[in-house]
Amino acid sequence: MSRYWSDIVHRLVPYVPGEQPALAKPVKLNTNENPYPPSPRVVEAIRAELGDHGESLRRYPDPVSKRLRAAVAAHHGLNTDQVFVGNGSDEVLAHAFQALLKHDLPLLFPDITYSFYPTYARLYDVQYRTVPLDDAFAIRIEDYAQPNGGVIFPNPNAPTGHALPLAQIEKLVAANTESVVVIDEAYVDFGAESAIALIDRYPNLLVVHTTSKSRSLAGMRVGFAFGHADLIDALNRVKDSFNSYPLDRLAQAAATAAYEDADWLRTTSSRVMASREKLTAALVQLGFEVVPSAANFVFARHPQHDAVLISTKLREQEIFVRHFNAPRVNQHLRISIGTDAECDTLVAALKDIVK
Amino acid sequence: MSRYWSDIVHRLVPYVPGEQPALAKPVKLNTNENPYPPSPRVVEAIRAELGDHGESLRRYPDPVSKRLRAAVAAHHGLNTDQVFVGNGSDEVLAHAFQALLKHDLPLLFPDITYSFYPTYARLYDVQYRTVPLDDAFAIRIEDYAQPNGGVIFPNPNAPTGHALPLAQIEKLVAANTESVVVIDEAYVDFGAESAIALIDRYPNLLVVHTTSKSRSLAGMRVGFAFGHADLIDALNRVKDSFNSYPLDRLAQAAATAAYEDADWLRTTSSRVMASREKLTAALVQLGFEVVPSAANFVFARHPQHDAVLISTKLREQEIFVRHFNAPRVNQHLRISIGTDAECDTLVAALKDIVK
Secondary structure, eight states: OOTTSOHHHHHOOOOOOOOOOOOSSOEEOSSOOOSSOOOHHHHHHHHHHHTTTOGGGGSOOOTTOHHHHHHHHHHHTOOGGGEEEESSHHHHHHHHHHHHSOSSSOEEEESSSOTTHHHHHHHTTOOEEEEOOOTTSOOOGGGGOSOOSEEEEESSOTTTOOOOOHHHHHHHHHHOTTSOEEEEOTTGGGTOOOGGGGTTTOTTEEEEEESSSTTSOGGGOOEEEEEOHHHHHHHHHHHTTTOSOOSOHHHHHHHHHHHTOHHHHHHHHHHHHHHHHHHHHHHHHTTOEEOOOSSSEEEEEBTTBOHHHHHHHHHHTTEEOBOOOSTTTTTOEEEEOOOHHHHHHHHHHHHHHHO | OOTTSOHHHHHOOOOOOOOOOOOSSOEEOSSOOOSSOOOHHHHHHHHHHHTTTOGGGGSOOOTTOHHHHHHHHHHHTOOGGGEEEESSHHHHHHHHHHHHSOSSSOEEEESSSOTTHHHHHHHTTOOEEEEOOOTTSOOOGGGGOSOOSEEEEESSOTTTOOOOOHHHHHHHHHHOTTSOEEEEOTTGGGTOOOGGGGTTTOTTEEEEEESSSTTSOGGGOOEEEEEOHHHHHHHHHHHTTTOSOOSOHHHHHHHHHHHTOHHHHHHHHHHHHHHHHHHHHHHHHTTOEEOOOSSSEEEEEBTTBOHHHHHHHHHHTTEEOBOOOSTTTTTOEEEEOOOHHHHHHHHHHHHHHHO
């Protein structure tokens, strides 16, 4: 607290990211990282950009990430002017709140969702209203048929993993013509349908992606928004009023290579999905209730065991899962899908805890 | 333009970065990049973080850049809680505008200065007033003795290269107790005195640095703010409401290594300063008026030759310098210091143009 702070700083409630434990070999199932490394082409591309002596590093990167945007546009069948790039999808979302979601009417998002949304809203003084999920933790599209300055939710939703079918998303976007609908598809590659297919028909749709999950590049900070060129233009105007060069040279090279290796994405995502189904079955076997997930995590509770207690006992064995101290979900744990070996370690530990 | 844009987007005037020409071997003296590569330790550190298969890239980076902040704090004799890290100093400056410079009274900065400042002010709706430089393009400290919500300028100033002595900076900071003074020291390592020495005595001083110039890491996007822990706290609160992980793993490794090699900084900066003095003498010889520079660029005009015309003729020979179409300086060119060979090429071309 200080008299030198701008007013807004006093009102902020900063986001708290998942713990990064400083341990040699934690079973780290708390931040939805991919258990597999990125495509070997990513490593090659970084080495090529680095060269023998890092000669290129003294030069500014391409401020508009032209090559990267071209690779991503080609992958999704879009034009490059429908693609925005940022320093992780968190930065992309922040720009979207400031550029597209701040209006007189309140922004709508689910009561249980990505906990960064209310933080962004405070940062940019965006009015918002939360809309309750139903009792099965599903988003009911009809609840969003009310005056609003924008709608945002993840699909699959976080931290539930619950996915809406594309037809439901289209129904919402088609009805909500007066404001922008942002579909945050951080986890879409693990079994949900992408709304990118709708972009050419709906000028009010913005789809946000990240390389942090299915492309195993959380460490490189690259995210995207896809939408009508007018929406992308707004994001670029904010970006160019904030930081002209949001992506460094190695991040641009890494992400471009990741998009050029679609096989790697398919193979590793399939393995994660198979592990998810196996883990879900094992958890159910132990008496857990598990929300059906289309993401690289599951959201589960045990009717007879306190979530914080389970989490604490796991932690003692260097197994990390995520607990959210929030209404309706404070008896749930969000468990990222690790390798089969990591999932087995978790299940063995849980068996001891709940027996 | 779109009805979906937030109000603020319509009012933005985005910053335009210097051109990045897509040529094999341009003589690129337009964006103040270092002519020498980064320390060999930087390349080693990136390779070490990358490993054989990029195993670490699937994991989020350290959100608070602990190791990097420790290295930089040690280098400058500060505590780590006096160090803030961002995705290039442009991002750091943006956060400072939002967190510390937005108040009821207007922010003050020079009429001729870094052209991103008015852009940030529009992005965050910060009222500002410009204060004219004197006729020799010097900042007069006494002109800032007026009610204000903050003061910001680069030292050395951009694009003039003119530096204020530390005693003048201290006079301003000591007198201006009611608001924050930001000294943007992007170019300080090329011959000016850093205000970091004053931080322990003045809780209203924030000093901003970058690895883009003297540390040859423009391509990696790493910048800093140094100041009282309360000021750093404000920046962290904004950062954690915007993007928890602003620096990727390779950028953190690169910048840490750069700060651990102080010899490389000294050697390369000395070479740049020697080239600057040689280039200045050659320009004066050709009839240019050159502002005395403590930066890695010079600001020059020729009384008999139009600046745009000179710049255009240089461009035809793939030599790039920067022209600002702004009052008082539209007959000047800002010329980054290249290698001696690049400076010689420039001088030979100018000799032809002005003869």
